[in-house]
Amino acid sequence: MRWVSRISAGYLVFGAALRAGSLNARLASQVARLIAESGADVDLASMRDFSMPLYDGDAEYAEGPPEGALALCDLLEWCDAFVISSPEYNASFPGVLKNAIDWVSRIQPQPFKTKYALLVSASPSQVGGNRGLWALRVPLEHLGTRVYPDMFSLARAHEGFAEDGRLANPGQQERLAETVSAFVHLVEADARYVCLQRRWYEFLGDRTDALVTQRAEG
Numbered sequence: 692m693r694w695v696s697r698i699s700a701g702y703l704v705f706g707a708a709l710r711a712g713s714l715n716a717r718l719a720s721q722v723a724r725l726i727a728e729s730g731a732d733v734d735l736a737s738m739r740d741f742s743m744p745l746y747d748g749d750a751e752y753a754e755g756p757p758e759g760a761l762a763l764c765d766l767l768e769w770c771d772a773f774v775i776s777s778p779e780y781n782a783s784f785p786g787v788l789k790n791a792i793d794w795v796s797r798i799q800p801q802p803f804k805t806k807y808a809l810l811v812s813a814s815p816s817q818v819g820g821n822r823g824l825w826a827l828r829v830p831l832e833h834l835g836t837r838v839y840p841d842m843f844s845l846a847r848a849h850e851g852f853a854e855d856g857r858l859a860n861p862g863q864q865e866r867l868a869e870t871v872s873a874f875v876h877l878v879e880a881d882a883r884y885v886c887l888q889r890r891w892y893e894f895l896g897d898r899t900d901a902l903v904t905q906r907a908e909g
């Protein structure tokens with residue numbers, strides 16, 4: 692599902708579990724709604740959209756990256772920022788997500804580089820899968836992703852959602868909204884700064900070289 696306004700940055704949001712009833716898919720959906728409500732462009736995807744075999748260097752050499760990796764790469768190239776809602780498996784993040792990161796990291800130019808990322812998690816446990824997010828930071832930061840410092844983890848997530856998809860606990864819904872909003876502000880500031888910078892240089896390009904030199908020296 693994609694919300695498009697074309698006046699702001701683009702965001703890819705996906706849950707990193709394959710199963711149909713995934714709590715992380717529900718949390719991803721709520722994050723996508725919050726971002727869309729801010730007026731930004733959002734693509735809500737699912738890990739199933741990025742189905743791919745286990746990374747194999749021989750298969751890569753013979754056939755190149757599989758379709759699922761190319762699909763994820765396309766969306767990463769489209770977006771300015773992405774949000775992953777990841778389950779915690781054995782105090783880390785799922786192998787299916789690591790496999791996707793490994794395949795996509797082989798594509799040049801490497802699409803994780805310089806994107807902003809917000810990490811969230813949902814788990815039936817008391818800590819909400821937060822340890823998995825710390826593990827997920829490592830490969831993303833290694834690849835040059837600007838991982839947002841704040842994270843959000845929904846504990847007891849099996850009873851954490853209201854019927855309308857919002858979080859059942861109003862305090863948690865408010866904290867999620869605040870985290871998403873702060874992240875969006877950072878991404879928008881960066882996207883607009885680049886846009887303003889480009890316009891400024893285009894403006895200077897309309898003037899004489901002397902003016903450009905003067906301004907550069909001033």
Ligand SMILES: Cc1cc2nc3c(=O)[nH]c(=O)nc-3n(C[C@H](O)[C@H](O)[C@H](O)COP(=O)(O)O)c2cc1C
Pocket residue numbers: 706708709710712713714715716778779780781782783813814815816819820
């Ligand atoms: C292999 C495996 C390992 C798990 N390890 C953890 C864990 O370390 N911490 C935790 O909070 N939950 C753990 N769980 C429970 C998951 O958090 C729970 O199944 C959750 O619902 C998965 O996310 P999903 O609902 O998006 O599929 C594990 C589940 C599986 C299948």
